[in-house]
Amino acid sequence: MNSKRILRLAAGAALLFLVAGNASAAETNVAVAANFTEAAKEIAVAFHQKTGHEAVLSFGASGQFYTQITQDAPFQVFLSADDERPKKLVDDGLGVAESRFTYAIGKLVLWSKNADLVKGEETLKAGAFSKLSIANPTAAPYGAAAVETLKALKIYDAVQPKIVQGNSISQAFQFIDTGNAELGFVALSQLAGNTGGSRWLVPAALYTPIRQDAVLLKKAASNEAAIAFLTFLRGPEARAVIEKYGYATGN
Amino acid sequence: MSGLAADIWQPVRLTVELAAMTTIILLIVGTPIAWWLARSKAWWKEAVATIVAVPLVLPPTVLGFYLLVVLGPDGPGGLLAGLWGARTLAFTFGGLVVGSVVYSMPFVVQPIRNSFAAIGDRPLEVAATLRASPCRAFWTVAIPLARPGFLAGAVLGFAHTVGEFGIVLMIGGSIPGKTKVLSVAIFDYVETSQWREANILAGGMALFAFAVILAMTLIEKRVARIKA
Numbered sequence: 306m307n308s309k310r311i312l313r314l315a316a317g318a319a320l321l322f323l324v325a326g327n328a329s330a331a332e333t334n335v336a337v338a339a340n341f342t343e344a345a346k347e348i349a350v351a352f353h354q355k356t357g358h359e360a361v362l363s364f365g366a367s368g369q370f371y372t373q374i375t376q377d378a379p380f381q382v383f384l385s386a387d388d389e390r391p392k393k394l395v396d397d398g399l400g401v402a403e404s405r406f407t408y409a410i411g412k413l414v415l416w417s418k419n420a421d422l423v424k425g426e427e428t429l430k431a432g433a434f435s436k437l438s439i440a441n442p443t444a445a446p447y448g449a450a451a452v453e454t455l456k457a458l459k460i461y462d463a464v465q466p467k468i469v470q471g472n473s474i475s476q477a478f479q480f481i482d483t484g485n486a487e488l489g490f491v492a493l494s495q496l497a498g499n500t501g502g503s504r505w506l507v508p509a510a511l512y513t514p515i516r517q518d519a520v521l522l523k524k525a526a527s528n529e530a531a532i533a534f535l536t537f538l539r540g541p542e543a544r545a546v547i548e549k550y551g552y553a554t555g556n
Numbered sequence: 557m558s559g560l561a562a563d564i565w566q567p568v569r570l571t572v573e574l575a576a577m578t579t580i581i582l583l584i585v586g587t588p589i590a591w592w593l594a595r596s597k598a599w600w601k602e603a604v605a606t607i608v609a610v611p612l613v614l615p616p617t618v619l620g621f622y623l624l625v626v627l628g629p630d631g632p633g634g635l636l637a638g639l640w641g642a643r644t645l646a647f648t649f650g651g652l653v654v655g656s657v658v659y660s661m662p663f664v665v666q667p668i669r670n671s672f673a674a675i676g677d678r679p680l681e682v683a684a685t686l687r688a689s690p691c692r693a694f695w696t697v698a699i700p701l702a703r704p705g706f707l708a709g710a711v712l713g714f715a716h717t718v719g720e721f722g723i724v725l726m727i728g729g730s731i732p733g734k735t736k737v738l739s740v741a742i743f744d745y746v747e748t749s750q751w752r753e754a755n756i757l758a759g760g761m762a763l764f765a766f767a768v769i770l771a772m773t774l775i776e777k778r779v780a781r782i783k784a
Contacts, residue, residue, distance in 0.1 A: 470731070484628050
């Protein structure tokens, strides 16, 4: 009898809490470039703690998201792996021009699980490997940066028959992580907290800086949670997370 | 040939090669399995039938994940590849064939099994009384009678392999001329906003699918007429 009443009280309190919670907290759907996966998850948690809003994250290749957004996909914010696609969305009339900014500058790494394989650019020139994994260069900026690097080193033609392409930078990573490719170009952010294997941080002079831009989508121009998320992304907490994951931050 | 045409024909040719190779292997491997499933009285035969049918239900990503591990340097595929100095069967045409055989097996085995079962014991018993050996009875009685099943199995196995996407995406590595099949090419075109190329290939696939289903229906109709 007594316990029943307590239960009812608790249920009432929970209901109140839910209603009150809903009044202030909103949800926003964010399309996140695959390379930014881990950082974005951490930022979303901090964002929720600070604002009560919920950022629902989807991960994939930037090219795929761009296509989906032009077809009216239900995203409010787009964190691209490049600066071209957000700009194109603004030009297409789908993105809010003044919302666009560089949230991270990515770094490209040549990585292998084998601790002795990657020594530097000479590893690529020696060519003592059978498969080199990169992300699809037409859909993923890190893939394009990988191709630029190979071309800058003048070994693209020699290496090309050994290239395998992942659909996104996550898949390029996965090919190496499962051992199917001995080495490959990945994002430094993907190696955060991973000290294994061997790596070569590709000098920034060999490829166009990977400026990763964020943009608010026009149909969400007045969406409170979406705007709050972008504001949070510019703030010091988010920047600290972004740098922790091996990116430089824009200004 | 212009660049566009070459870009489009390469995945088409590769896909047809993959589907043809898969279908031939499945007819060779699947026929004894189907025969055994149709004739055996072993209590565990339905367990085997279930294993054959499991790819119907599994998401291609599950098979793709397992294959990536099994074909890789730490799995049996890597051991096999070591015989000719390679490290992995992933990213190869052979790897795609292995994946497709597993993935399309139920579509070939099931129709053949059904038509073997439909023959019943009688024709084979008659063949035996005419002093045909079991082997001869199989080739001269069972196989001709089960022809519609073989036809349906071949068409379905071929078509299903053509329509495969998830596994190839996960283990293929999108290498032009080796593992970049039609479905992956379409995906890439859509991802990079090349609508024209995507439209040509996607339209072709839609027509192909229509033709396959129509052919299947006509085969079934004919079978019904023969039985009647």
